């Protein structure tokens with residue numbers, strides 16, 4: 001792919017994690033998009049940031065891809081749902097950007113995290129970028145909802161040092177209402193990662209009234225504890241930081257009046273995971 005597709009006017013670095021970005025890749029011809037997806041020579045990135053301490057161990061460089069099949073009611077980045085909202089970036093450009101941070105990341109025991117959106121919507125680009133990072137000696141993490149886990153081969157999984165796996169909720173019907181999709185593929189990916197002994201961090205977003213059913217959480221905790229490869233659980237309290245994006249994008253938002261979980265509810269939820277012997281943060 002020619003670098004002329006790298007929407008030059010728009011910096012990859014976002015002003016904040018909540019910067020609204022739309023239509024940055026809309027001028028890329030459809031045929032180029034198809035080639036990009038098939039080869040992984042070009043990807044669409046919402047943004048790129050340095051210095052994150054919440055997306056894996058140590059200090060991280062994070063690239064957020066665009067494109068996601070889920071429609072989580074609580075999503076705080078709905079501008080990442082559509083691939084063409086992202087900046088088209090060649091794999092060569094993405095790798096050279098990452099190379100700049102290689103030494104610093106080592107010194108800070110950090111690494112590179114690919115997040116989204118759902119990075120495996122662009123699985124060839126994702127695998128190429130993670131493999132390049134790993135080859136440079138950078139610790140790699142993939143933040144994923146797992147639905148396209150079967151797109152990554154066993155050999156390609158070796159390029160991912162840590163999977164940050166989102167399990168949204170356990171009950172299949174509740175999951176469909178929450179995300180619009182089944183959770184079967186996510187759970188299957190979790191089982192496969194366990195069978196391959198690949199390290200996993202579980203990420204669970206706690207939303208009062210949507211994901212706080214204690215029996216549902218207990219089912220997730222039992223499942224995750226039984227896998228044997230889950231190193232930690234992060235309970236992430238719902239917040240309203242992305243509400244303005246829904247409004248600006250003209251997407252009906254059903255959580256307008258929703259409150260973040262109370263400290264008591266967060267603690268109660270963490271306790272459910274701890275009861276199963278999991279490390280919770």
Ligand code: SF4
Nearest residue numbers: 068070071072075117
């Ligand atoms: S999986 Fe992530 S990016 Fe996709 S809709 Fe859900 S919260 Fe948003």
